[in-house]
Amino acid sequence: MRIHRSIKQAPLLLLILLHLVACNKKKLDFEYDNRPTTENRKKSNVRVVNLGGYNQVIANGDSLTNFVVRGPNEDVQRYPGTSYFTKNGRLGKIWDVPMDLFGADEKSKLTTLVRNYGGNFNAEVSFTAENSYSTPIDYYLVNPFWAKDQPKMVAVPRGVTAPSKPDHFKIRIVNLSAVSADPGNNERGRQEDLTGPLTLAFADGTPVSDKTSNVSAATINSEYVELPYGTYQFRVLTADGRPMPGMSAYNQLPDYVTLDPATSTMALAANELTNQVFAPIASYQPGGIYTIVVSLQKYWYYQSAGSSEQYSAYQNMADLISDNNAAANLTYCRLQGANALNAQPINIRANGNQIAETLAFGTAGDYSNLITGTYTLEATDASGKVLATTAQQLRAGMNYTAWLYPAPDGSSKLLVVANDLSGVVYVGGSDDATYNRFKYDYFFYKRFLNLSPDNPYITFTLGNGQPLFAVGGNAQAAVNMQPGIPAIENPNVSNGLQSPPYEFMAYRSLPGVVPGSWADDIPVLKSDNFIARKELYTKPGRTVPVHEPGLYTVALIGSNKGGPKGKMMIIKHNK
Incomplete structure (x- = not known):
């Protein structure tokens, strides 16, 4: 009797089961990929280090940036991204050139340009970048307008070999200094000359090494030297011992780029000086490789006492460049x-x-x-x-x-x-x-x-x-x-x-x-x-x-x- 009832109920249970399966709808994947680009581009051994304010790039005849120029009344902080420059579609300070821009001969024809509203200060420089697996190269773009008798692009070999001691870092100096065609001049005097051989020094002015001393613009770059990792304030000194102003990696007080032309010290007014020459305090990580490069950069100065009006000029300044991506120090x-x-x-x-x-x-x-x-x-x-x-x-x-x-x-x-x-x-x-x-x-x-x-x-x-x-x-x-x-x-x-x-x-x-x-x-x-x-x-x-x-x-x-x-x-x- 119990078996008979079970057999009679079996079709009903099967029908319910089929109904449940029929109502099972396929779930959709609602995950979003918000990355600006999903293309996985392999990096070459070539970098472009942009010290001259270039903002556009053409590679092998194809534009990689957006070539958008904003007017003075437009939002100059927002630009549409591109496949190669996803953030804002413009060339930044350091660009790792992707491998897909190089042909079978490991060469790429690059043109970097300055395009600004009005066109008064437009410039461009073309060069052939060569990718080498044994000798990584940095192509430094320097100021295209105010550097006298200096090429717009300088190729410098870049070190990628790790320091011999794992708790050390490597550092060198690159001298791309030039005579400025736009020197500052106020009531305290004319802009000082910071060209010539340069020496890398610690905060107190003592030289780091003979290898990083008296590096001329003709030599261009020194050897790398190794130092224990830590926090340093490196200075760059001229042949007669004058400290060279540095550049800050952070947006800080305007005093850091408002200088006295005659001494390159930070100025609070035309006749009120701090007697301080800016050089950043920075942490140098174990295994890191660094370059301190000197080139013409823009600064501001006060013209006369009692006036808050500032003028711009160009002076040789030291900038810190990371030559590798040092791992976080967990050791x-x-x-x-x-x-x-x-x-x-x-x-x-x-x-x-x-x-x-x-x-x-x-x-x-x-x-x-x-x-x-x-x-x-x-x-x-x-x-x-x-x-x-x-x-x-x-x-x-x-x-x-x-x-x-x-x-x-x-x-x-x-x-x-x-x-x-x-x-x-x-x-x-x-x-x-x-x-x-x-x-x-x-x-x-x-x-x-x-x-x-x-x-x-x-x-x-x-x-x-x-x-x-x-x-x-x-x-x-x-x-x-x-x-x-x-x-x-x-x-x-x-x-x-x-x-x-x-x-x-x-x-x-x-x-x-x-x-x-x-x-x-x-x-x-x-x-x-x-x-x-x-x-x-x-x-x-x-x-x-x-x-x-x-x-x-x-x-x-x-x-x-x-x-x-x-x-x-x-x-x-x-x-």
């Missing part, structure tokens, strides 16, 4: 040691390896590059006796200083402080819940530490107890500093580009009593203490500026009860 960090203990020289080890040797009181050692991980740090005296030890997780891409200092309880301790050399400042949250940050590549940041055991609370101030200007809004960055306890959130203060001469003073303070009583036994620091080598300015007959940019730590060290007397020591963390 290495940097660590240095500093002696704030006493007059006895000390050594610092990381997992048994020496990173600082015979550090005198009030000095810091050179940086060592370490692989990220957990380290046992030890400070020893000359005999090898361990004075202090600590375990510390060192993270990739970070910069650290290990301070040996006397704690209030009479022991010796190691304090590891992370130094932020990014130049990034948090400026508040936006409406869409993202973070707003601003990046500077020319900054004057100082961080303060109290490493004196006899001063339970120290407040650092400007002259006469005036408060410091905090970066990021932390008004307590240098207030009531306790021994061995650094400020963590927004710890930097700043004296900016336009700062007049200043002093740093130490006050013995208390919670609720700020700044407190001036510690007149601690020598005052002056702004010119933040200038590494005044010869950089005095040798070529220039005025010494108020201070120099960079990231500094100012630490109160020593004692007022015996041993080395209290003082403020300075460490500059970029080179």
Whole structure:
């Protein structure tokens, strides 16, 4: 009986099943591909480095850009993209030429053009680009209007071989300087001549290497040299030691491109100079390959005192070009040691390896590059006796200083402080819940530490107890500093580009009593203490500026009860 009922119900179940299958509709794929182009074009070994303001390209007789010219009343920021230039259809600063533009002979006929509204300053240059698998080539396009007796295009071999040490980078200088047909001239004098042999130097003016020194425009490019990765402020010097102005990779204050024609220093007015020659502070990554190229670039200057009107001219300026796409640094960090203990020289080890040797009181050692991980740090005296030890997780891409200092309880301790050399400042949250940050590549940041055991609370101030200007809004960055306890959130203060001469003073303070009583036994620091080598300015007959940019730590060290007397020591963390 049960079997009979099941057989009678089977057709009904089959009918329901067929109905369900019949109602199953095919689902459509509603995914969208919003990429400007889906074509996968392989890159050649040829690049076009556009230093002359070219905006259009023709390859083998075919236009690759949009050739759209906006009028003065149109939206000059928006242009239609093309297949080869998807962003805005115009040639940018660096173009990796695709392989599909080269024929079987590995050659491509390129024409780059300047096309502007009105046509008064139109130009073009044609050349044959050759793709070589053994010798990558950069075709540098220089200023087509204002460079005297200089070809519009210069071919320069580009290095792609990785540094011999994985924690190093490679850098060179390319000299495409030229005499300007449009020099600036105001009431202070005519534009200075920045042509001739050029030398790559560190921030203090010391040459990087003989290989990157005295590079003439006829030689064009130097060899690459290898340096430990890190944060540097490279300068380019003329044969007589005058610093050459640099270019910024970021949109920053207009002062950075408003120069005094006679000295190339940043100008606030025709008769108000900073005596600072701009050179960007930048991070150079492990495995990176870089070129600093000098060519004619546009700048602005004030014509006369009392007038805010600016005129444009062209001067030789240094620009940073990346010759490869360096991978993100997920492996290495940097660590240095500093002696704030006493007059006895000390050594610092990381997992048994020496990173600082015979550090005198009030000095810091050179940086060592370490692989990220957990380290046992030890400070020893000359005999090898361990004075202090600590375990510390060192993270990739970070910069650290290990301070040996006397704690209030009479022991010796190691304090590891992370130094932020990014130049990034948090400026508040936006409406869409993202973070707003601003990046500077020319900054004057100082961080303060109290490493004196006899001063339970120290407040650092400007002259006469005036408060410091905090970066990021932390008004307590240098207030009531306790021994061995650094400020963590927004710890930097700043004296900016336009700062007049200043002093740093130490006050013995208390919670609720700020700044407190001036510690007149601690020598005052002056702004010119933040200038590494005044010869950089005095040798070529220039005025010494108020201070120099960079990231500094100012630490109160020593004692007022015996041993080395209290003082403020300075460490500059970029080179």
